[in-house]
Amino acid sequence: MTRLAGWGRTAAATASVVAPSGEAGVAALLARGPLCARGLGRSYGDAAQLAGGTVADLTGLDEIGPIDDAGAVTVGAGASIDALLALALPQGWFVPVTPGTRQVTMGGAVAADVHGKNHHRDGSFARHVESLRLATPRGVFDLSPEVDPDLFWATVGGMGLTGVVTRVRLRLLRVESDAVLVDTDRFDDLDGVMAAMVEGDERYRYSVAWVDCTAGGARTGRAVLTRGDHAPAGAAPPRAPRAGRLRVPFVAPPGLLNRLSVRAFNEAWFRRAPRHAVEVPHSLGSFFHPLDGVADWNRLYGPRGFVQYQFVVPERAGETVRTAVERLARSGLVSFLAVLKRFGPGDPGHLSFPMAGWTLALDLPVGAADLPGELDALDDLVLEAGGRVYLAKDARLAPAKVAAMYPRLAEWRAVRARVDPEGVMTSDLARRLHLVGR
Amino acid sequence: MENAFGQPQSVVVLGGTSDIARAIVRKLCATRAETVVLAGRDPARLAEAAREAEEYGATRTEVVTFDAEDPASAAPAVADAFERAGGPVDLVVVAVGALGDQSEFEDDPAEATRMVSVNMTWPVAALTAVRTRLLAQGHGRILVLTSVAGVRVRRSLYLYGGAKAGLDRLCQGMADSLVGTGVRLQIVRPGFVRTKMTTGQKEAPFTTGPNEVAEYVVRALSSNAPVVWSPPVLRYLFVIVRHLPAAVWRKVADL
Numbered sequence: 001m002t003r004l005a006g007w008g009r010t011a012a013a014t015a016s017v018v019a020p021s022g023e024a025g026v027a028a029l030l031a032r033g034p035l036c037a038r039g040l041g042r043s044y045g046d047a048a049q050l051a052g053g054t055v056a057d058l059t060g061l062d063e064i065g066p067i068d069d070a071g072a073v074t075v076g077a078g079a080s081i082d083a084l085l086a087l088a089l090p091q092g093w094f095v096p097v098t099p100g101t102r103q104v105t106m107g108g109a110v111a112a113d114v115h116g117k118n119h120h121r122d123g124s125f126a127r128h129v130e131s132l133r134l135a136t137p138r139g140v141f142d143l144s145p146e147v148d149p150d151l152f153w154a155t156v157g158g159m160g161l162t163g164v165v166t167r168v169r170l171r172l173l174r175v176e177s178d179a180v181l182v183d184t185d186r187f188d189d190l191d192g193v194m195a196a197m198v199e200g201d202e203r204y205r206y207s208v209a210w211v212d213c214t215a216g217g218a219r220t221g222r223a224v225l226t227r228g229d230h231a232p233a234g235a236a237p238p239r240a241p242r243a244g245r246l247r248v249p250f251v252a253p254p255g256l257l258n259r260l261s262v263r264a265f266n267e268a269w270f271r272r273a274p275r276h277a278v279e280v281p282h283s284l285g286s287f288f289h290p291l292d293g294v295a296d297w298n299r300l301y302g303p304r305g306f307v308q309y310q311f312v313v314p315e316r317a318g319e320t321v322r323t324a325v326e327r328l329a330r331s332g333l334v335s336f337l338a339v340l341k342r343f344g345p346g347d348p349g350h351l352s353f354p355m356a357g358w359t360l361a362l363d364l365p366v367g368a369a370d371l372p373g374e375l376d377a378l379d380d381l382v383l384e385a386g387g388r389v390y391l392a393k394d395a396r397l398a399p400a401k402v403a404a405m406y407p408r409l410a411e412w413r414a415v416r417a418r419v420d421p422e423g424v425m426t427s428d429l430a431r432r433l434h435l436v437g438r
Numbered sequence: 439m440e441n442a443f444g445q446p447q448s449v450v451v452l453g454g455t456s457d458i459a460r461a462i463v464r465k466l467c468a469t470r471a472e473t474v475v476l477a478g479r480d481p482a483r484l485a486e487a488a489r490e491a492e493e494y495g496a497t498r499t500e501v502v503t504f505d506a507e508d509p510a511s512a513a514p515a516v517a518d519a520f521e522r523a524g525g526p527v528d529l530v531v532v533a534v535g536a537l538g539d540q541s542e543f544e545d546d547p548a549e550a551t552r553m554v555s556v557n558m559t560w561p562v563a564a565l566t567a568v569r570t571r572l573l574a575q576g577h578g579r580i581l582v583l584t585s586v587a588g589v590r591v592r593r594s595l596y597l598y599g600g601a602k603a604g605l606d607r608l609c610q611g612m613a614d615s616l617v618g619t620g621v622r623l624q625i626v627r628p629g630f631v632r633t634k635m636t637t638g639q640k641e642a643p644f645t646t647g648p649n650e651v652a653e654y655v656v657r658a659l660s661s662n663a664p665v666v667w668s669p670p671v672l673r674y675l676f677v678i679v680r681h682l683p684a685a686v687w688r689k690v691a692d693l
Contacts, residue, residue, distance in 0.1 A: 001618070010442035014576060014620025045442065051620055052526075052576015304661065307442050366660060372443045372469065395442035398470065431526070432439035432447065 004055060007298050008044040009305030010366055010395050013051035013428055021060045026135045026164050029056050036427040037160040039105030040080060043112060044308040045395030046428035047159050053426070058107055061166055067093055071172035072130060077107030077165045082292075086240040093172035094230070094238070094284070096128035100339075101291045102241060107165040112392035113157035113352040116288070117206040120344040124354050126156035127347055128171045136163035136419035149348075154415040157352030159391055161425045161436055162416050177235035179281040180206065180288075182228035186275045190221025190322055194358075197225065197342050205229040206287075207342070212266045213328045213335040213362065214259070221325045223340065224273040231281060241285045247295035254302040257365050262334045269337065301365050307395050309375055310361035312343060312354060313387035320385040321358045324378055328362065331374050336363040350412035353390045361393070372396065391429065399434045409435070439528060440579070444659030445470040446528030450519045452564050453533035454501075455483040457633035458583060460490065461648035462531060465656050467494035475519045477502040498524075506534050506556045512563035520571055527575070529659075530568050532582045534561050535602070537635045540595050550597055557601035562608060569612065572621040580623040581655065582609045586667070589627065589676050592691040613664055626655055628668040644669055 005012040015036075020026045029035055036050035038057050049055060061078035064087055071093050075084055081095055082102035088094065099114045108114075110132060115124040122128075131144035134155055141163075143152040155162045183204070187193040193209050201207045204227035211223045291297065298306070313320045321340065328335055339361040346355040364371060379401055382389060388405035389397055403409045416425075416436070423436050430436045440446050447470050451459050454476030463474060474496045478484045481503055488499035500522035504515035520527060536556040543549035565582065572578035587595060588602030606625060613623040628651045630642035651668045658666040667673040682690070 001620070003618070003620075008442065011440055011444070014618070046439070051439070305442070366442060369657060372445065396445075399447075399472075428439050432441060 004038070004041065004049040005305070006045045006047065006049065006395065007042050008307050008395055009298055009301065010307060011046055011428070013046065013049040015050050015053055015055045017055045017057050019057040019060050023061075023133075023135060023140070023166050026056065026058075026061075026166055027140070029054065030135060030137050030164065030424060033424065034426050035164075035424055037107060037111070037164050037425070039078060039108040040103050042101060042104050042108060044393045046432060047112075047392060048108075049428050050426060051428055056164060058164065059105065061107075063167075067091060067172065071174060072169060073172060074167055074169045075106045076167055077110075078105050080105050081109070082241060088172055089175075089178075089238040089240055089284070092174060092176065092238055094175040096122060096171060096173045097125045098288050100289060102289050103292065106168040106170070107160070110156050110165050110168055111158060111160040113347070113349050113354070114392070115343070115354050117208045117341065119354055120201050120207065120342050121205055123344060123347055124352060126153075126349055126352065129156065130169040130171055132165055132169065133167045134163040134419075135166050137422060137424045138419045140166075141419070150415045151419065153348045153352075154350050154412050156347070157349035158412065158416070159351065159429060159435070160427065161430055163419060163425060175230045175238055175284075176233035177231045178238045178284055179231035179235040180228045180284060181231045181279040182226050182277075182282050182287060183279065184274050184277040185225045186270070186273050187223045187225065188219060190223065190325055193221075193223035193225050193340070194318055194321070197340075201227070201342050209340040210269075211325060211338040211340050211360070212270055213325055213338045214263045214266050216329050220329045221322065222270060224270065228282070228287070235281060238284070241289070241292075244293045244295055246293065248297055248299040251299045252302050254304060254367065257301055257334060257336070259332065259334050262336055266337060304366040306363055306365045307371075307375070308361060308363050308393040309378065310359060310390040310393045311378070311382045311387050312357055312359040312390070313382060313385040314355065314357040317385035317387065318358055320381055320387065321360055323381060324360060327374070327378065331370065333368055333371060333374060334365055338362045350408040350415070351391065351406050353388065353392070355388070357387070361390075391433075394429065394433075397433060399432065402433050402435070439526070441470060443469075444579070444662070446579070446659075447471060448473040448523055448525060448527050449529045449531065450475045450477070450523055450527050451531045451533060452477045452515070452519070452561070453506075453531075453535065453583075454478045455480060455487050456533045456535070456635065457648040458628065458631060458651050459531055459533035460487050461652035462533075462581075462655050463487070463491050464494045465652045466529070467491050467496045469656075471496055473498045473500075473523055473525070475500045475502060475522050477504055477515050477519050479503065479505060506536070506560040507552055509555060509559045509563045512560050513567045516564050516567035516571070527572070527578055529579045529581065530572070532561050532565060532568075532580065534564070535583065535585075535598075535635070537595070537598050537639070539638070540597055544597065553597040554601045554604075557598060558605045561605055565609070565612065569616070569621070573616075573619055577620045578622075579659070580621070581626055582623065583626045583628065584609065586627050586629045586672055586676060590679050590682075590687065590691075593688060594692045622662065624658055624662070624664060624666060626651070626658070626666045626668065627672070629672045631668075644672060644675070
């Protein structure tokens with residue numbers, strides 16, 4: 001038995017972990033009974049664990065095929081973006097969509113339909129998937145947006161509950177250098193940064209803002225906006241990402257990240273950013289994967305761990321973002337730099353998170369007595385605005401709110417029932433939110 | 439399933455009509471508890487507690503009756519409660535106990551046996567059955583209400599205090615036996631609480647109400663503290679109390 005948790009290190013589960021080495025092993029596991037798929041455990045909550053059950057560790061399915069001239073490559077579901085980049089970057093190819101860490105597997109990227117700083121322009125991960133192979137209790141399917149689109153779109157964003165993804169065929173992005181040319185702008189309030197994003201995001205492939213939710217008064221929501229695109233040839237050539245040299249060696253004592261320390265950090269970080277800078281070259285690693293600079297950084301949150309709260313609201317509901325930031329600043333809850341981003345239109349995934357509008361992501365340490373209630377109140381705000389929270393980050397949503405946030409849930413359940421009528425695929429997330437019955 | 443804050447969705451309460459248990463259930467139902475199974479002696483009071491749970495947000499309640507003076511009723515009651523929960527149980531609260539005025543019955547061996555039965559033997563039998571079921575399930579949490587009266591036993595209630603002491607110590611060992619299994623046992627040691635059980639008793643320093651105890655319990659669900667003192671200051675007070683010379687303790691215990 002192994003103790004497993006999500007990246008937030010809350011609600012750990014003890015489960016029996018089995019690591020199949022290939023598609024045959026996956027099929028054997030599916031025939032055995034309730035199963036949960038897991039990659040590198042970077043979902044923040046309980047999506048990749050099954051307390052008292054069997055968890056398939058798929059990192060052994062890490063085969064990476066040759067990259068063809070058009071940039072298409074077939075990758076095993078357990079291979080990470082890190083491993084793919086190590087192979088692809090020296091050949092001049094980059095992943096079309098990447099979250100803030102390279103330590104996610106292809107299967108995880110599909111299951112959560114991950115997004116990156118280019119969502120407003122390039123959509124989420126699914127848009128770049130040519131096809132994928134899904135092992136289900138009712139057999140193996142090769143899916144694409146053309147071949148069995150229902151099951152394809154139920155699987156991307158489906159949180160691993162339609163079956164086990166074993167391989168993904170992905171279209172990569174051509175890059176000519178290791179550099180991203182970044183424009184940075186600092187704003188003293190939230191209105192400023194949001195207006196700038198509405199006005200200028202279309203000119204950039206990548207755009208993201210970091211918002212300070214601890215500053216009070218007139219400085220509430222001050223932000224640093226970074227936007228850019230890949231530098232043309234001439235700068236340093238693309239090269240494999242390097243592993244971070246720092247690591248948090250042990251779980252920090254509780255309370256290390258408290259109001260004072262987080263405020264001080266946010267202050268320093270805000271002041272460090274230039275008020276306005278144009279086309280400053282950043283390396284791919286530092287621009288896309290700042291979280292990979294320090295290994296095991298989640299241990300800084302101490303033994304109780306933290307929750308990440310990420311929501312999206314439609315374009316017209318920008319006011320909800322402001323209300324959320326103001327509520328947080330007022331509540332005195334400790335929140336590390338929040339990430340604000342504008343999404344483009346969502347894809348047809350039944351449970352895919354992104355929709356055209358604003359998304360805000362917050363890291364909050366567990367411990368404050370008013371945190372659970374405060375997040376429940378934020379859920380209501382988000383729902384009222386027609387938005388939703390991201391299941392890959394969730395560790396605490398009330399199940400009654402899921403169907404309202406994901407209106408195609410019933411449709412998704414019907415597609416899923418076709419390939420998994422007995423409910424073999426499950427997870428603690430699925431059980432907690434009653435996605436697939438208890 | 440429990441969420442990141444340790445808030446359960448499915449709860450079984452043994453001793454579900456006690457004031458402290460009801461306060462805990464109210465708090466849990468106000469957060470994520472959906473299914474609540476209440477086990478106790480009196481069907482009318484169980485029904486009332488179940489209604490209250492629903493009023494606070496439970497979507498399904500069930501009741502089970504048992505007799506805490508008969509340890510043989512423990513295993514069937516636990517089996518029935520788990521059956522009625524109809525799925526995995528996230529949290530089992532053990533809040534069975536009886537106090538009374540010891541001076542009225544301390545010369546009666548049958549009464550002494552009854553006190554030990556209700557406060558220790560029945561809970562231990564039930565815990566044994568609960569432990570097996572949660573281990574099979576692979577996850578779950580047990581909260582056992584003992585008492586500071588068992589930390590240093592007083593002359594005027596040595597039957598209650600002694601039985602609670604036995605339960606408390608036994609649970610420390612049981613908690614250790616569960617490390618690494620996915621099942622967790624936490625001991626709750628309230629001080630004097632104003633409830634129907636303590637009506638007529640002389641209040642002790644740091645007396646609280648049931649809602650305060652429930653508040654500390656809910657916090658402990660997220661911190662996973664192995665022992666929860668209510669109020670927390672008693673942890674420090676009892677460091678002193680435990681080490682008082684017997685002669686001094688006899689003088690101050692029943693002031």
